Amino acid sequence: MSRIAQRFAALKAEGRAGLVTFITAGDPDAATGQALLEGLPGAGADLIELGMPFSDPMADGPVIQASSIRALANGASLVRTLEMVRLFRVRDQETPIILMGYYNPIYAHGVPAFCAEAASAGVDGLIIVDLPPEEAEELTVPAHAQGIDFIFLTAPTTDDARLPTVLAGASGFVYYVSIAGITGTASASREAIAAAVERLHRHTSLPIAVGFGLKSAAQVAMVGGLADAAVVGSAIVQTVADGLDAGGRAKPGLVDDVLTFVGSLAAGLRGSTEQD
Numbered sequence: 001m002s003r004i005a006q007r008f009a010a011l012k013a014e015g016r017a018g019l020v021t022f023i024t025a026g027d028p029d030a031a032t033g034q035a036l037l038e039g040l041p042g043a044g045a046d047l048i049e050l051g052m053p054f055s056d057p058m059a060d061g062p063v064i065q066a067s068s069i070r071a072l073a074n075g076a077s078l079v080r081t082l083e084m085v086r087l088f089r090v091r092d093q094e095t096p097i098i099l100m101g102y103y104n105p106i107y108a109h110g111v112p113a114f115c116a117e118a119a120s121a122g123v124d125g126l127i128i129v130d131l132p133p134e135e136a137e138e139l140t141v142p143a144h145a146q147g148i149d150f151i152f153l154t155a156p157t158t159d160d161a162r163l164p165t166v167l168a169g170a171s172g173f174v175y176y177v178s179i180a181g182i183t184g185t186a187s188a189s190r191e192a193i194a195a196a197v198e199r200l201h202r203h204t205s206l207p208i209a210v211g212f213g214l215k216s217a218a219q220v221a222m223v224g225g226l227a228d229a230a231v232v233g234s235a236i237v238q239t240v241a242d243g244l245d246a247g248g249r250a251k252p253g254l255v256d257d258v259l260t261f262v263g264s265l266a267a268g269l270r271g272s273t274e275q276d
Contacts, residue, residue, distance in 0.1 A: 044266020
């Protein structure tokens with residue numbers, strides 16, 4: 001059983017939804033990014049999405065776009081992202097890590113080599129936002145061969161006729177983008193999310209994670225009552241940005257502030273103000 005499947009099984013046994021957190025690899029610098037990654041599980045992250053910095057992140061809003069620019073300016077790369085995961089695995093063999101990003105860097109690196117190196121580093125899943133299902137086999141096949149789950153995005157615009165195509169090659173979980181648009185924008189209503197999750201469960205037995213627009217513990221708790229996991233990205237990355245000085249360098253306390261914020265999000269899903 002994969003780490004992702006094990007984690008969702010454990011969450012089901014606990015009777016709660018999971019918290020999926022997103023950070024950009026190497027943001028704002030390599031050392032701070034590594035400290036954030038390694039601190040997330042202890043703060044309450046059940047699964048981690050690690051963004052692969054890219055120069056043209058077209059599906060992302062300005063907050064995550066800026067994080068990619070910061071990371072790339074400080075030497076982030078696909079190879080260094082995989083090394084972050086490798087270092088993380090020295091201390092943590094249980095928390096699932098999903099790489100999220102765009103296909104171009106993977107294609108340039110070489111798909112078979114990337115999949116082998118990602119598996120060796122300890123990557124559990126991939127979310128490639130600009131690779132449609134009809135063109136995904138060149139990545140999904142070698143990824144699955146290495147034991148890496150491929151998570152597809154679904155959206156309010158993904159109708160019942162298209163869902164079987166989207167879900168045919170999916171594994172791990174399904175990421176429901178609760179709004180049409182870029183990351184970090186307005187959030188969907190409870191009623192809309194409930195209807196969408198119910199519809200998705202008619203098409204798949206995979207866990208459903210809901211993201212885009214979630215910024216507060218209350219929103220996370222609301223989604224946790226409807227879906228198998230809540231995904232928070234832009235709000236966490238904004239907390240990173242808030243901890244930078246005028247020169248873009250991490251101020252003392254940045255890591256603690258980010259992890260405290262993550263802890264507040266996780267507390268709502270655990271029905272407690274205390275972190276596990």
